[in-house]
Amino acid sequence: MDIMEKSLELHRKLKGKIAIRSTYPIKNKKDLALVYTPGVASSCLAIKDNKKEVYNLTAKNNTVAVISDGTAVLGLGDIGALAAIPVMEGKCAIFKEFADINAIPIVLDTKDVDELVKTISHLAPSFGGINLEDISAPRCFEVEKRLRDMLDIPVFHDDQHGTAIAVGAALINALRVVDIPLDKAKIVINGAGSAGIAISSFLIELGVKNLIVCDKNGILDPSEQDLNDSQILLSQKTNQKHVKGSLADALKGADAFIGVSVGNVVNKDMVKLMDKEPIIFALANPTPEISRDDALEAGAKIYGAGISNIPNQINNALVFPGLFKGALAHPVKQIDTEMEKAACHALAGLVSDKELSAEYIIPDVFNKDVVKVICKAIIDVKASQ
Structure with a gap:
């Protein structure tokens, strides 16, 4: 098999190149009370009183969103949001393997600049950075510029x-x-x-x-x-x-x-x-x-x-x-x-x-x-x- 066939076979086997895991084992009610209710309320209130605490108390400090609209994927062009998911997953896997950064693939089913900016800005609080990917020109320039002006986390069109x-x-x-x-x-x-x-x-x-x-x-x-x-x-x-x-x-x-x-x-x-x-x-x-x-x-x-x-x-x-x-x-x-x-x-x-x-x-x-x-x-x- 050539590399394309082997890759397709691997993707069918893996059914996704990334996964989410817990950083703390939940084995009993005490563990559950610490990571979820009632104990988690203390972290929520600490962030409410000081927003910077979110970097000390949540995964935001090491989590990036990899976001595309599927309009300029690799050498494939405008193949749509769904077809872009394998590339976004691959990028997330590279983030984890090479830099131990948690990355989440997000594809958005719109080509409208205003909708892209609005949606990404609403998603931003969950992340420490935004990696824009495979968005076609010239829309990508405006999307990046507007988000950089709006957000207080790095926005980077790779x-x-x-x-x-x-x-x-x-x-x-x-x-x-x-x-x-x-x-x-x-x-x-x-x-x-x-x-x-x-x-x-x-x-x-x-x-x-x-x-x-x-x-x-x-x-x-x-x-x-x-x-x-x-x-x-x-x-x-x-x-x-x-x-x-x-x-x-x-x-x-x-x-x-x-x-x-x-x-x-x-x-x-x-x-x-x-x-x-x-x-x-x-x-x-x-x-x-x-x-x-x-x-x-x-x-x-x-x-x-x-x-x-x-x-x-x-x-x-x-x-x-x-x-x-x-x-x-x-x-x-x-x-x-x-x-x-x-x-x-x-x-x-x-x-x-x-x-x-x-x-x-x-x-x-x-x-x-x-x-x-x-x-x-x-x-x-x-x-x-």
Whole structure:
């Protein structure tokens, strides 16, 4: 069986990848009286008198909601809320396995921004953080912004910021391999959805100066009729040399390509247009923009992808467990850009000069130090603010 068949068989067997358990054994009436009525009333009253006590007396201190409307699931698109549940469960399992954070999958059967914001805001008191997942652009930008303004717990759209942090760390180290400063590199991003926009904005924050973003119509141009507000703003901040044309035109002389689009949109000839020792991050899932074999045969020095069965997997699973662990350890209102940059540099820094190579630019997700260093980075930034 291939991986898809094996996965389906496993899901049928498990009937759910997560479970809820009690942290205190209830074996007799005394135990019951302590965890439930009448004893539980004392905790309720303590929280009533001081709301901050909720973090000391309930699971809110270590519980995250993973919430989606099913409109942008992996590489599958708008498959609906029910079909999104396996992905949300998987994310919750990663939270628990890698960071010992309790996470609850929640799918909402609406595409209306107002309804999403209203529902999530009403659910928020139960959780220490909100992880938005697989919500399509441009609605995801408004949903996240409005919730961040409303709530006093972290709201983090992982498809945007988690992906951006992982890509940023991989790019920093890839450029170390080819000895090109970040502010001198020409970077081309294909895909102007939630991930592409977030990656672009984050790379600018990191110090990238020469950045071109493309969508299905080619290089983003402010005059395009069908751009949303976020894409218009991005087009005004990028392509400072005013290059016109297609993705192939954008790639001429580029040092790095980052794909967050669709499979098979880059060919060998396009790779050959890039500068010497090109860097290719083909992150479309499950089919990358160009295969590893084709990219390397065309002269790519470094290849990274979102899939797990090749070197240099660039995946937001490297980021969100440690990020939320840090944000929950010393509760923060929101995860800000400085925290994201610190997490990015911490992740990149786990690859030493001795370890660094074309086939090892970013730590493996099973490296136990990943969560630790990202968590510490978040805590250190909070302490300095």
